Amino acid sequence: MRGWFAAIGFLTRIPLPARAFDGASSPSAQLAWYPAVGLLIGGLLWCLGWLLSGASPLLAAALLLVAWVALTGALHLDGLADSADAWVGGLGDRERTLAIMKDPRSGPIGVTAIVLVLLLKFAALASVPQPSAMLWVAPLLGRAVLTAAFMTTPYVRSGGLGSGLVGESRAVCAVALLLAAIVTLFAGWHGLRAIIVAAPVFAWWRWTCMRRLGGMTGDTCGALTEFTEAALLVALAL
Template identity: 55%
Template sequence: MMRGLLYAIGFLTRIPVPVSVFEDTRARRLSVLAYPLVGLLLGVILAGLGLLLEDHDDLLASALILVVWVGLTGGLHLDGLADSADAWIGGLGERTRTLDIMKDPRCGPSAVVAVVLLLLTKLAALQAMPGPLRMPALLLAPLLGRTALTALLASTPYARAAGLASDLDGSGRAPWLVMAAALLASLLAGVDGLLASVAAATVFGVWRQAGMRRLGGYTGDTAGAMAEMVELAVLVVMALRLG
């Protein structure tokens, strides 16, 4: 399981891990179970940074937190959001066309607009929360975003014959136990955790259904887009409550 966690850290973040772990097929399959732990790790780092910056200007602190957030993930899920935005609009409701556009490395205007709007809204949500009240949001958003990834892989077929996420093992009972533990941890935050969990579950349900209707499943890009949208929903809901 430890190698699965290391694989998940190396795959979902830019935190260095031993290169040999990526040669372990079993670690790759088990890494799905560790996604929520990676989210928790990101949350702890971001909350720690937020604590260090809580006495500084809210806008500057929020911007620095967001820069570190993107840097830690290498923009992995932002890339998925960009590709999904281009494909969903340019695909014109057609499955094959949508999948083909996702494979195109070029970014269209829809991709740029989607990424800019998401980052601006994240920044606004972080800035709207007073420094000390920002910590729960910084912990919960990455945790629930990666928990949603585990839920997607456990409940949804892969839409392509092969791809980066095609052999990740999200089947069986274990992913559901992991998700239950992550949600329980969120609920320990009280009302904030409950609102965050509801927001995450809503985005998960709506986006999963959209993927099933258009593609018959998920791709790595739609999974990344979902993680970003879950994070955004959690931040916005908590900003509206706490700001």
């Protein structure tokens, strides 16, 4: 269970006592728990959506989105901004792309990417009655793709934030992904459609990262989560 607490501490801003992390064997032990953390985030959002079921759609969508960002500490949005700046400013060069990605400052492209992704999420949330299955399906698969990424893609930045996650047991991660898919299918047709949408988004971004960088970084993984969540919310709202 130490990996579970470590995953919660890394992916969310949910307060945990320091003793919850005592005895954690390695940073990589948390990777298989990522889909479960996504389900936890989704469950909290679903409960909030239920409480807001009587509010106007726009207000409910805004409050849900604020809670979503607050729960994650904008961790993945930061990766999205850095990746967007680097992809445009890198001009196709690997080293230049990595250097820009490491810069903590955000340029206009990064800010624009965040605004567009949040706008898509807000519009999708406002388009369906709350609570909706999308509130737990999107965070679940948005973290499951991170587990899949670390299983299948080289990590190219030594000493980076995600370097300690490399080395998790492939068998354990595969079981976690299988369970994530099974749980997603409990949403019925919406769950099946979510998996069908998430798979090509993952494949596209992985191919893009391999072509430009030869692998992934923590920032590109954050962008992957944001791309996946936005695509799922839009697909489920349409």
